[in-house]
Amino acid sequence: MPKSKTTQSLLNSTLSPYRNILKFCYFLLIFVAVGCGNNAKSKPAEDTGETRATETEAPETTSTKTILFFGDSITAGYGLDDTxxxxxxxxxxxxxxxxxNYEVVNSGVxxxxxxxxxxxxDWILNQDIDVFVLELGxxxxLRGVPISETKANLQAIIDAVRTKSPDTKIVLAGMQLPPNMGQEYTSQFKAIFTDLAAKNDLAFIxxxxxxxxxxKELNQSDGIHPTAExxxxxxxxxxxxxxPILDTE
Known part of the structure; x- marks a missing residue:
């Protein structure tokens, strides 16, 4: 049955405030949506200068190189108050x-x-080493170890370093014995280091x-280990x- 004009008027007057509220909410949603869109578009523009500044500033990178001294009591600083x-x-x-830009590691025993x-x-070579200074023998x-054994052991150490880290520079420190060990033995002992340096093309002390x-005055009371001086x-x-090696690294 069709509604009467009176009923329709009453219904319109009742719903009218709600229609106005719905219209207001509709326009409010559009306004918020447009505002968020503008903000989303404008934010990169605001951050652009900051981002560019960050990108153009290259971070400082320092890669410290390592010099490892692999030796005995002379390297370790035996008898000194401060190693x-x-x-x-x-x-x-x-x-x-x-x-x-180098850090020294003292691996003397x-x-x-x-x-x-x-x-x-092998355990020592678990770290990165740029320069390896070998001071053993x-x-x-002093114990009279056969010359051939000492030479073979030193060669094995050199080979281990080169196998693990071919780019590592090796420096061999030569050693000499007091004359009381016998002329023949001391001469052969001294030649170990000269021969190994030549054979392996090593920097040589x-x-x-x-x-x-x-x-005497530069050694401790045992006459073997150097004083601080x-x-x-x-x-x-x-x-x-x-x-000279550090200058070329």
Whole structure:
């Protein structure tokens, strides 16, 4: 049955406020949607300058290189009050004073023989090493280890370094024995280092204890291990060979 005009009018007057509210909500939603769209578009523009600045600023990257001293009690600084007074620590001081980007690792073990060095070299090579300074052999000589054994052990250490890290620079420190070990043995012992350096084309320190070995005032009471003053001279002997390598790295 059709609605009467009175009923229709009443219905319109009742719904009229709700229609107005619905219209208002509709326009409000459109306004919010447009506003969010504008904000979404404008945000990148606001951040562009900041983003560009971040992109153009190259982060500072420092890759410190490592010099590892692999040796015996001379490297370890046996008998010194402060092991930083041993020649590797003095080398670090020289490096720092020149602003060179190298860190020294002292891997010296008192009493170490070439056999002992050979047994621990694989573990040592688990780290990245840029320059490897090999200072072993003195304890072999003092114990009268056969020349062929000492030479073979040193060669094995050199081979291990080159196999694991072909780009690592190797420096071999030469050693000499006191004359009381016998002329023939001391001569053959000295030749170990000369021969290995030539065979493997290594940077070579002919005698790491040059101007220190046999000098009473530069050695401790045992007459074998350098004092702090003696280590300064040893560091100079090493630095003379090491510095040109660092300049080319």
């Amino acid at each position: 930083n007074d041993a020649f590797p620590g003095i080398i670090q001081q020289k490096i720092d004073s020149l602003g060179l 008192s009493g170490e023989t070439t056999a002992g060095g050979k047994s621990r070299i 003195a304890n072999d000589g 002919p005698f790491i204890l040059k101007d220190v070995g046999g000098v 003696g280590h300064k001279i040893v560091a100079g002997n090493v630095w003379e060979v090491l510095k």
